[in-house]
Amino acid sequence: MSVWPGSSYCGDIGMTPDGCAFNALKKYGLLLLNDPALPNLCRLVAGEQVRGSWWAHPRAQEIFQVYDTLEDHIDVLILKLISGKVTYIYRTLWPQIVAVGRARHPWQMKDLSASARKLLAAVDKAPVEPGREKAALVRELDARMLAFSTQFHSESGAHVRRLESWDHWSNRTRFSPDSSTPVSARKALEERIANLNREFGGCGRLPWQGKLE
Numbered sequence: 001m002s003v004w005p006g007s008s009y010c011g012d013i014g015m016t017p018d019g020c021a022f023n024a025l026k027k028y029g030l031l032l033l034n035d036p037a038l039p040n041l042c043r044l045v046a047g048e049q050v051r052g053s054w055w056a057h058p059r060a061q062e063i064f065q066v067y068d069t070l071e072d073h074i075d076v077l078i079l080k081l082i083s084g085k086v087t088y089i090y091r092t093l094w095p096q097i098v099a100v101g102r103a104r105h106p107w108q109m110k111d112l113s114a115s116a117r118k119l120l121a122a123v124d125k126a127p128v129e130p131g132r133e134k135a136a137l138v139r140e141l142d143a144r145m146l147a148f149s150t151q152f153h154s155e156s157g158a159h160v161r162r163l164e165s166w167d168h169w170s171n172r173t174r175f176s177p178d179s180s181t182p183v184s185a186r187k188a189l190e191e192r193i194a195n196l197n198r199e200f201g202g203c204g205r206l207p208w209q210g211k212l213e
């Protein structure tokens with residue numbers, strides 16, 4: 001079992017935390033924001049496992065700076081992919097993410113509330129900026145990978161959530177999905193997380209695991 005290095009590792013190889021984090025993301029394809037075992041940004045920056053809210057850690061500002069750098073990187077996508085946690089996804093896995101997200105398979109649509117279905121229909125037509133009163137509906141869509149969700153600061157400084165369909169996201173970013181089918185895409189992602197779990201003694205799960213009929 002591999003031991004996930006902390007910030008001293010970055011110093012040993014002469015790299016800044018953001019450079020080290022991006023290299024880790026390229027190597028593994030997936031990098032969590034925080035996790036007890038799997039490769040994650042918080043431990044990389046803090047040099048130790050971060051328990052509880054990382055905002056309370058003495059190096060929270062450094063963690064945020066690296067978070068911000070990765071969030072703006074052209075080759076990085078952020079979703080709550082592994083165990084419902086914030087996960088950075090390297091470009092090489094984007095075809096699989098888009099194939100799964102666009103599939104509308106039973107694990108995604110079953111038990112989706114009527115209100116969430118209505119919001120999804122609106123997102124399919126054009127990007128939507130739902131208010132806080134729809135936070136629970138946004139979580140339903142996020143958990144099923146039915147839309148791409150991101151946050152940004154409005155001109156007033158307020159946090160605004162924006163939802164867009166995977167088709168709209170692909171057109172906006174000029175990303176051309178390959179021929180991955182939803183089934184082959186799920187298999188590829190399952191193999192990736194299984195390898196990480198084995199290597200680091202983790203227990204990460206993908207959104208559909210345990211939900212497929």
